[in-house]
Amino acid sequence: MPQPPLDRLLPELLTVWRGGTGPTDGLTTAEADQVALGVKELSRGLTGDRSLVGAAYLNRSDLLGAYLLYYWPVSFAQTLFALKQAGVHSGSRALDLGSGPAPGAFALLEAGWKSVTAADRSVDALKLAKQLAAQTNQRLETQVWDADKGLPTGGPWEVIVVGHLLNELGAGRPDRIERRAAFLASLKPLLTPQGRILVLEPASHGPNSDALAVRDALLGLGWSVSGPCFFQGACPARAAGAACHDVLKWKVPHLVAQTARRAAIDKRELPFTWLSFQPFPSPDVDPQVVRVVSDPLLNKAGRRRVVVCGARGRFSLSAPGAYRAPIWSQVGRGQALRVEEPEVREGGWGLGPATRLSPGRTSGPGSTPTAEGR
Ligand SMILES: C[S@@+](CC[C@H](N)C(=O)[O-])C[C@H]1O[C@@H](n2cnc3c(N)ncnc32)[C@H](O)[C@@H]1O
Incomplete structure (x- = not known):
C-alpha cells in the first residue's frame, strides 16, 4: 500500500x-x-x-x-x-x-x-x-x-x-x-x-x-x-x-x-x-442533486435526517429508520446525492419506496465533465 x-x-x-x-x-x-x-x-x-x-x-x-x-x-x-x-x-x-x-x-x-x-x-x-x-x-x-x-x-x-x-x-x-x-x-x-x-x-x-x-x-x-x-x-x-x-x-x-x-x-x-x-454565471443546475451539509441526526420519530442544499435551497432529507440503501446508511456531510422521485414532506424530502438515490456530481455548475460522485 x-x-x-x-x-x-x-x-x-x-x-x-x-x-x-x-x-x-x-x-x-x-x-x-x-x-x-x-x-x-x-x-x-x-x-x-x-x-x-x-x-x-x-x-x-x-x-x-x-x-x-x-x-x-x-x-x-x-x-x-x-x-x-x-x-x-x-x-x-x-x-x-x-x-x-x-x-x-x-x-x-x-x-x-x-x-x-x-x-x-x-x-x-x-x-x-x-x-x-x-x-x-x-x-x-x-x-x-x-x-x-x-x-x-x-x-x-x-x-x-x-x-x-x-x-x-x-x-x-x-x-x-x-x-x-x-x-x-x-x-x-x-x-x-x-x-x-x-x-x-x-x-x-x-x-x-x-x-x-x-x-x-x-x-x-x-x-x-x-x-x-x-x-x-x-x-x-x-x-x-x-x-x-x-x-x-x-x-x-x-x-x-x-x-x-x-x-x-x-x-x-x-x-x-x-x-x-x-468567473462566469452558472448554467442550469440539476434540481435533483443536493449536497449534504450536516451530520446525520435521528429525530424523535426514529427518522434519520440530514440537512441538504441544492437548486431549491436548504431543506431536510429524511427516511424511516428501516429504510435500507447502502448510500443512505453511509450518508455524511459533504456528500453529493442525486434524489429522484422523493416524497415531498413538510420541511423537505423523504425517501420512500419509489425514490432512487445515487451519487451526485462532486461539484456544481461549470465543473469539468469528468467530475464524478465519490
Ligand atoms: C494563515 S496563512 C495561510 C498560509 C497557507 N496558504 C495555508 O493555507 O496554510 C496566511 C498567509 O497570507 C499571507 N498574507 C497575508 N496578507 C497578505 C498580503 N497582503 N499579501 C500577500 N500575502 C499575504 C501571509 O504572509 C500568510 O502566509
Missing part, C-alpha cells in the same frame, strides 16, 4: 525546520515544548483574539517554525481534500496564493499538478517552501507578492488556491466583504477560460460567515460557485444565520498531536470552509 503523503512529508518538514538531523518520527520533548509556545501564540492570534491577523507574523522565526510543524500539515490535508471534493482534477498550471510555506502548493503537487507556483509576501516562508521542495525533489516556483501592491505576475492558471488568506485581507474593516470579493474578481485575467479559484477558510464563526458573504458578493459580480454549493442564489445558511462548512476526519499525525496536546487544542477533526468559484 502506498505511504500516506503526510507520513512521507513530515520527516522532511522536520529536517528543513531543524536545518540538520534529529529524530525523524517527531519532536524531542524540548522541541515540542518550544514549538507548542508558538502554536499557542498563533492559535490565539489567528483564531482567538485575532491580534496577529494582517500582521507579518511569519517573519518571526519561532512563529514560522510553529506554522510549518503544526498548521502546514493541517492546510496540506485540507487542500488535498478540498481539491477532491471540488472535483478539481490534476492539470498543468496551478497557483497557491497567500501560500505561506506552501502547504497548498505541495497538496497540488501531490494531486499531480505539473507546474505549481507559490506566492506570498513573506520571503522567509517562501524560502522554507523552496527548501522543502529541494528536500523532496519537487519543482516549485515561488514569487514574492503583496496583495496590497497588485496581482501576481504570470498565468494563466487552471486553478488558483487561496488558502486561509482571505480572512486576513481588510480584516476588521466594514467593507472587508466587498474588498475580498473584488480581490477574487480581480484574479479573472489570471485564470484560463475554464479555470477556477479554490478558497479555503477557517470554519470558526466570523471567518465562515464572512466567507459565505464573500460567496454571495462574488455571485453578484457575475461569478458562479462550482462547489460545494449547487444553489446559485444567496446562501440559504447565511440567510438563516447558520454556519456552513465541511469537516475533514483525519488520522492526527504524531507531530501535530505532540504540539496540539501541549497547546490544549483538539485536532481530531478538521472543520473548514471551502468554496470553488468560476
Whole structure:
C-alpha cells in the first residue's frame, strides 16, 4: 500500500525546520515544548483574539517554525481534500496564493499538478517552501507578492488556491466583504477560460460567515460557485444565520498531536470552509442533486435526517429508520446525492419506496465533465 503523503512529508518538514538531523518520527520533548509556545501564540492570534491577523507574523522565526510543524500539515490535508471534493482534477498550471510555506502548493503537487507556483509576501516562508521542495525533489516556483501592491505576475492558471488568506485581507474593516470579493474578481485575467479559484477558510464563526458573504458578493459580480454549493442564489445558511462548512476526519499525525496536546487544542477533526468559484454565471443546475451539509441526526420519530442544499435551497432529507440503501446508511456531510422521485414532506424530502438515490456530481455548475460522485 502506498505511504500516506503526510507520513512521507513530515520527516522532511522536520529536517528543513531543524536545518540538520534529529529524530525523524517527531519532536524531542524540548522541541515540542518550544514549538507548542508558538502554536499557542498563533492559535490565539489567528483564531482567538485575532491580534496577529494582517500582521507579518511569519517573519518571526519561532512563529514560522510553529506554522510549518503544526498548521502546514493541517492546510496540506485540507487542500488535498478540498481539491477532491471540488472535483478539481490534476492539470498543468496551478497557483497557491497567500501560500505561506506552501502547504497548498505541495497538496497540488501531490494531486499531480505539473507546474505549481507559490506566492506570498513573506520571503522567509517562501524560502522554507523552496527548501522543502529541494528536500523532496519537487519543482516549485515561488514569487514574492503583496496583495496590497497588485496581482501576481504570470498565468494563466487552471486553478488558483487561496488558502486561509482571505480572512486576513481588510480584516476588521466594514467593507472587508466587498474588498475580498473584488480581490477574487480581480484574479479573472489570471485564470484560463475554464479555470477556477479554490478558497479555503477557517470554519470558526466570523471567518465562515464572512466567507459565505464573500460567496454571495462574488455571485453578484457575475461569478458562479462550482462547489460545494449547487444553489446559485444567496446562501440559504447565511440567510438563516447558520454556519456552513465541511469537516475533514483525519488520522492526527504524531507531530501535530505532540504540539496540539501541549497547546490544549483538539485536532481530531478538521472543520473548514471551502468554496470553488468560476468567473462566469452558472448554467442550469440539476434540481435533483443536493449536497449534504450536516451530520446525520435521528429525530424523535426514529427518522434519520440530514440537512441538504441544492437548486431549491436548504431543506431536510429524511427516511424511516428501516429504510435500507447502502448510500443512505453511509450518508455524511459533504456528500453529493442525486434524489429522484422523493416524497415531498413538510420541511423537505423523504425517501420512500419509489425514490432512487445515487451519487451526485462532486461539484456544481461549470465543473469539468469528468467530475464524478465519490
Ligand atoms: C494563515 S496563512 C495561510 C498560509 C497557507 N496558504 C495555508 O493555507 O496554510 C496566511 C498567509 O497570507 C499571507 N498574507 C497575508 N496578507 C497578505 C498580503 N497582503 N499579501 C500577500 N500575502 C499575504 C501571509 O504572509 C500568510 O502566509
